[in-house]
Amino acid sequence: MQPIISIKNLSKTYASGHQALQDVSLDIAEGEILALLGPNGAGKTTLISIICGIVTPSAGRVTVAGFDIIDDFRQTREMIGLVPQELTLGAFDTVWNTVSFSRGLFGKRPNPEFLRQLLRQLALFEKRESELMTLSGGMKRRVLIAKALAHEPKILFLDEPTAGVDVELRKEMWRIVERLRTAGVTIILTTHYIEEAEEIADRVGVINEGRLLLVDDKRSLMHELGKKQLEIELKERIDIMPANLVDWNLELSADGRQLTYTYDTQARTTGITMLLQAIGDAGLSLKDLKSKQSSLEEIFVDLVNLKP
Amino acid sequence: MNYHAIKVIYKFEMLRAWNTFLQTIASPVISTSLYFVVFGSAIGSRIQQVEGVSYGAFIVPGLMMLSLLTQSISNASFGIYFPRFTGTIYEVLSAPISFFEILLGYVGAAASKSLIIGGIILFTAGFFVDLSIAHPVWMLAFLVLTSITFSLLGFIIGIWADNFEKLQLIPLLVITPLVFLGGSFYSVGMLPPAWQTVTLFNPVLYLISGFRWSFFEVSDVSVGLSLFMILLFLTICIAIVWWMFRTGYRLKQ
Ligand SMILES: Nc1ncnc2c1ncn2[C@@H]1O[C@H](COP(=O)(O)OP(=O)(O)OP(=O)(O)O)[C@@H](O)[C@H]1O
Ligand SMILES: [Mg+2]
Numbered sequence: 384m385q386p387i388i389s390i391k392n393l394s395k396t397y398a399s400g401h402q403a404l405q406d407v408s409l410d411i412a413e414g415e416i417l418a419l420l421g422p423n424g425a426g427k428t429t430l431i432s433i434i435c436g437i438v439t440p441s442a443g444r445v446t447v448a449g450f451d452i453i454d455d456f457r458q459t460r461e462m463i464g465l466v467p468q469e470l471t472l473g474a475f476d477t478v479w480n481t482v483s484f485s486r487g488l489f490g491k492r493p494n495p496e497f498l499r500q501l502l503r504q505l506a507l508f509e510k511r512e513s514e515l516m517t518l519s520g521g522m523k524r525r526v527l528i529a530k531a532l533a534h535e536p537k538i539l540f541l542d543e544p545t546a547g548v549d550v551e552l553r554k555e556m557w558r559i560v561e562r563l564r565t566a567g568v569t570i571i572l573t574t575h576y577i578e579e580a581e582e583i584a585d586r587v588g589v590i591n592e593g594r595l596l597l598v599d600d601k602r603s604l605m606h607e608l609g610k611k612q613l614e615i616e617l618k619e620r621i622d623i624m625p626a627n628l629v630d631w632n633l634e635l636s637a638d639g640r641q642l643t644y645t646y647d648t649q650a651r652t653t654g655i656t657m658l659l660q661a662i663g664d665a666g667l668s669l670k671d672l673k674s675k676q677s678s679l680e681e682i683f684v685d686l687v688n689l690k691p
Numbered sequence: 692m693n694y695h696a697i698k699v700i701y702k703f704e705m706l707r708a709w710n711t712f713l714q715t716i717a718s719p720v721i722s723t724s725l726y727f728v729v730f731g732s733a734i735g736s737r738i739q740q741v742e743g744v745s746y747g748a749f750i751v752p753g754l755m756m757l758s759l760l761t762q763s764i765s766n767a768s769f770g771i772y773f774p775r776f777t778g779t780i781y782e783v784l785s786a787p788i789s790f791f792e793i794l795l796g797y798v799g800a801a802a803s804k805s806l807i808i809g810g811i812i813l814f815t816a817g818f819f820v821d822l823s824i825a826h827p828v829w830m831l832a833f834l835v836l837t838s839i840t841f842s843l844l845g846f847i848i849g850i851w852a853d854n855f856e857k858l859q860l861i862p863l864l865v866i867t868p869l870v871f872l873g874g875s876f877y878s879v880g881m882l883p884p885a886w887q888t889v890t891l892f893n894p895v896l897y898l899i900s901g902f903r904w905s906f907f908e909v910s911d912v913s914v915g916l917s918l919f920m921i922l923l924f925l926t927i928c929i930a931i932v933w934w935m936f937r938t939g940y941r942l943k944q
Pocket of ligand 2: 428
């Protein structure tokens with residue numbers, strides 16, 4: 384299937400000389416949820432801003448549903464909604480006016496019924512006549528989402544939708560995203576929170592220092608890069624590692640009661656049987672065994688640290 | 692053309708004036724009245740007539756130009772600077788709208804507001820002096836051209852400025868002196884010859900002179916020259932705006 388967004392060899396060097404993006408290529412499929420993960424200054428906002436038309440690219444090409452973002456900007460921008468990272472809202476407009484403004488700006492004829500429904504879905508209907516400056520931070524973020532959705536876009540960019548948002552609202556945001564996905568909207572979100580990507584994304588892209596390090600299906604990413612750890616709890620505490628276990632690279636906990644063995648699930652043999660055998664040979668007896676998969680967060684930290 | 696977008700920008704900008712309705716209406720009314728009290732009565736009692744026109748009536752076109760110029764510039768510059776300052780400009784930049792359409796919305800609204808204010812001043816002046824307008828169509832043409840030209844200038848300033856100080860610098864340091872020294876409240880013929888020559892380098896003189904001609908058929912310079920000058924300013928402003936949009940100057944990184 385033709386991707387809804389196709390990014391080819393995109394680079395951006397700001398006037399300051401700072402290269403924020405280096406040769407980024409990426410295809411995004413219609414209807415998927417893609418999470419872009421990366422530390423501060425990685426280039427996430429820059430990437431989104433280029434696709435939305437706020438920043439001009441230095442090199443490369445982006446098409447949306449086959450249209451070029453520069454030559455056919457009317458077609459591409461009509462399809463896109465953007466929720467910016469910062470809470471940028473006017474002060475004196477009412478919720479209703481600002482949402483109506485957004486709809487008109489994107490070339491759609493007024494449709495009060497649609498907007499009323501949108502505000503209801505975002506629990507803003509009661510606040511529709513309130514001035515924006517009287518709203519709480521969480522409400523403002525929802526107003527930004529309402530503005531981005533006011534023209535019924537097919538693609539939604541959420542730039543750190545849950546930064547500075549409490550747990551309750553974050554869960555609510557995830558529900559909103561889920562509902563939009565059901566409606567067929569393609570969603571690209573950036574985040575620092577791994578759990579967020581893990582929770583809602585289909586695919587995860589990792590950006591660092593302007594480079595797209597990888598993009599992969601969330602599950603295969605966790606599977607491929609995932610390491611498993613085996614936690615071995617001992618009946619009696621030990622102070623030093625028995626001689627025959629030294630080569631296993633085990634980690635001994637501070638209280639001397641637990642050994643941790645890290646292994647690669649992709650390896651031909653995990654070595655677990657032999658390890659248990661060796662522990663028995665050392666005269667230790669087991670109390671409990673636990674294995675756990677590394678989270679995206681650990682994968683992410685590994686990746687970012689791997690590259691210079 | 693994205694007509695819906697032009698409409699909402701225009702409406703939004705007009706609404707901003709509407710929300711400060713009292714200020715929008717009251718300030719030109721009050722300042723016009725004050726000018727009449729100070730200039731019309733105090734000075735007018737000494738200088739009864741200028742080139743056959745009563746002094747009170749003579750200053751009306753200058754008064755209107757003074758407000759028109761300052762209002763056009765401040766409205767248009769604020770209208771585009773403020774969204775840049777708060778960051779809400781992101782929405783306009785990411786919308787399916789061309790720069791020309793952005794311009795129509797913002798400059799159209801600023802020019803409309805100036806025209807309304809010009810009308811209010813004219814109306815207020817009618818209470819103080821007897822006014823007859825010799826060439827109403829020309830008067831309107833000068834009014835519209837000036838409003839558009841200086842709203843464009845305001846727009847340029849609003850994009851160029853990167854702080855509030857710069858935003859107010861040009862109206863304060865350039866426009867106000869030029870208007871006062873451009874024959875708003877006197878005829879250039881009343882100055883010593885050396886100063887008359889200096890005044891000819893003041894672009895605002897041409898605006899006021901032409902505008903005054905449409906009222907009383909008296910002018911400091913020929914009407915054709917006035918019209919030429921105003922069209923020249925308009926062309927310069929359009930050229931600058933065109934260049935700004937071509938290069939994304941201060942709007943896009
Ligand atoms: N207008 C600008 N001029 C110069 N440099 C910029 C500009 N905007 C961003 N940068 C630089 O480009 C790099 C990428 O910034 P960007 O905002 O895209 O990062 P990000 O991944 O969104 O970070 P964060 O997680 O903090 O939002 C940073 O080093 C930043 O300093
Ligand atoms: Mg960012």
